[in-house]
Amino acid sequence: MTQKYYDYHMHSLVSMDSSMDMSDACAQAVRTGMSGICFTEHQDYFSDHAAKNSRGHVEIDMDFYDRQIRLVQAQYGNRLSICQGVELGLQDCNVEEVRAFLSQHSFDYIIGSVHTIERKEISTGAFYEGKTKDAAYAAYFRAVYDMIMTQPIFHCLGHLDLVRRYKGYGDNAIDYNKFSILIDEILRALIERGKGLEVNTAGIRYGVGSMHPDMPILKRYRQLGGEIITCGSDAHRRDHVAMDIKEAYALLKECGFTYVSRFVGGKEEKIPLK
Numbered sequence: 325m326t327q328k329y330y331d332y333h334m335h336s337l338v339s340m341d342s343s344m345d346m347s348d349a350c351a352q353a354v355r356t357g358m359s360g361i362c363f364t365e366h367q368d369y370f371s372d373h374a375a376k377n378s379r380g381h382v383e384i385d386m387d388f389y390d391r392q393i394r395l396v397q398a399q400y401g402n403r404l405s406i407c408q409g410v411e412l413g414l415q416d417c418n419v420e421e422v423r424a425f426l427s428q429h430s431f432d433y434i435i436g437s438v439h440t441i442e443r444k445e446i447s448t449g450a451f452y453e454g455k456t457k458d459a460a461y462a463a464y465f466r467a468v469y470d471m472i473m474t475q476p477i478f479h480c481l482g483h484l485d486l487v488r489r490y491k492g493y494g495d496n497a498i499d500y501n502k503f504s505i506l507i508d509e510i511l512r513a514l515i516e517r518g519k520g521l522e523v524n525t526a527g528i529r530y531g532v533g534s535m536h537p538d539m540p541i542l543k544r545y546r547q548l549g550g551e552i553i554t555c556g557s558d559a560h561r562r563d564h565v566a567m568d569i570k571e572a573y574a575l576l577k578e579c580g581f582t583y584v585s586r587f588v589g590g591k592e593e594k595i596p597l598k
């Protein structure tokens with residue numbers, strides 16, 4: 325049996341920061357040898373993003389999303405498994421909004437991500453202002469931990485160590501030993517709650533020097549008994565779909581994992597790593 329590959333993180337034109345056509349994404353996935361993909365469109369509350377609405381949110385038009393998914397499933401369903409997911413931007417001020425949203429919509433797969441802390445966006449650099457690098461990184465990891473404790477409504481934690489991506493300090497290197505207590509708390513909290521971790525390959529494209537999270541965290545997650553792990557490109561354009569997914573699978577094998585996960589209808593499926 326040959327290895328089956330799944331890209332479980334990407335944004336189409338349903339998301340505010342992408343104009344990728346879903347059928348283009350599917351075509352690229354088929355071309356690059358993926359067995360399946362999952363769209364994980366952005367839903368962020370109290371965001372600083374330019375595309376926020378009058379309530380300060382970045383929200384999915386769910387009717388449009390449903391229609392788009394049905395179209396590509398009809399077009400590509402015999403060649404590609406196409407799942408409908410969401411990437412939720414989670415922070416302590418949006419518990420009620422997220423609960424209300426999830427009570428009305430169901431998804432194959434939910435990524436829980438920290439994009440904004442104390443209403444300051446990481447991607448715009450606002451979060452880094454007035455903080456030393458160590459203070460910013462520690463505050464980020466604490467926010468991730470708090471999010472897992474207060475809103476364990478996701479399947480996998482998105483791009484752990486995202487704080488490195490935007491290089492708030494020019495140099496984004498991170499000494500994992502310095503943050504090992506915080507990181508261990510995060511990994512243990514995930515494992516105890518039956519939540520998974522994502523390997524987000526976009527770190528390579530952004531020049532971070534590794535995927536998110538970096539290998540020491542992946543190895544530690546495994547060592548602590550973690551075994552739910554998905555891989556995603558975080559593509560926002562067609563040529564990034566499936567990028568470095570095969571490399572991510574190889575990395576996971578190197579870290580001691582024997583399976584990679586995907587989710588369909590909210591249920592985990594384990595894909596053997598060959």
Ligand SMILES: [Zn+2]
Nearest residue numbers: 411437482483
């Ligand atoms: Zn994200």
Ligand SMILES: [Zn+2]
Nearest residue numbers: 333335411558
């Ligand atoms: Zn994303």
